[in-house]
Amino acid sequence: MFEFMPEKDTSKPLLYSALAKAVLNLTAGERDPVANMANISALIWQFIPELNWAGFYRALGDELVLGPFLGKPACVRIPFGQGVCGTAAASGAIQLVPDVHEFPGHIACDTESRSELVVPVIGSIGLMAVIDLDSPTPGRFDEEDADGMEIVARLAAELI
Ligand code: SME
Numbered sequence: 001m002f003e004f005m006p007e008k009d010t011s012k013p014l015l016y017s018a019l020a021k022a023v024l025n026l027t028a029g030e031r032d033p034v035a036n037m038a039n040i041s042a043l044i045w046q047f048i049p050e051l052n053w054a055g056f057y058r059a060l061g062d063e064l065v066l067g068p069f070l071g072k073p074a075c076v077r078i079p080f081g082q083g084v085c086g087t088a089a090a091s092g093a094i095q096l097v098p099d100v101h102e103f104p105g106h107i108a109c110d111t112e113s114r115s116e117l118v119v120p121v122i123g124s125i126g127l128m129a130v131i132d133l134d135s136p137t138p139g140r141f142d143e144e145d146a147d148g149m150e151i152v153a154r155l156a157a158e159l160i
Pocket residue numbers: 053074075078082083084085086105106107108109110113116132134
């Protein structure tokens with residue numbers, strides 16, 4: 001249904017711009033939040049290399065609850081303030097973690113994960129979810145990834 005074949009040397013800004021367009025195309029006219037979170041997760045997985053986990057945790061009450069994702073099975077509930085995801089939820093700030101072993105309280109769902117990027121999804125009512133990306137490569141994510149995923153998160157806020 002959706003194929004993406006990036007050039008080998010595609011820059012990150014171009015990659016994330018293509019990802020954002022794909023998100024808009026694939027969710028056009030669809031209002032179901034679970035379907036949209038599932039397809040956004042699948043697109044992230046397709047577009048962004050070197051991931052071992054990509055998906056959503058939804059903000060429900062004062063905790064995060066696992067949403068649609070790709071990767072190994074993950075912990076279901078994360079209280080705000082705990083782990084990388086809970087820190088992003090509590091602070092509303094993107095968490096860019098080059099080495100998860102150096103992050104106090106990191107929650108190891110997949111022991112292969114070495115670096116992580118968590119982006120809050122903030123709508124008009126406040127925090128709705130976080131998007132969590134894990135990589136087995138240390139230092140996999142940089143500011144360009146954070147900027148690109150911030151755009152995806154802004155789109156997601158209108159779709160979930
Ligand atoms: N590592 C995350 C937990 C979620 S899994 O990586 C899918 C954290 O510390 O919050």
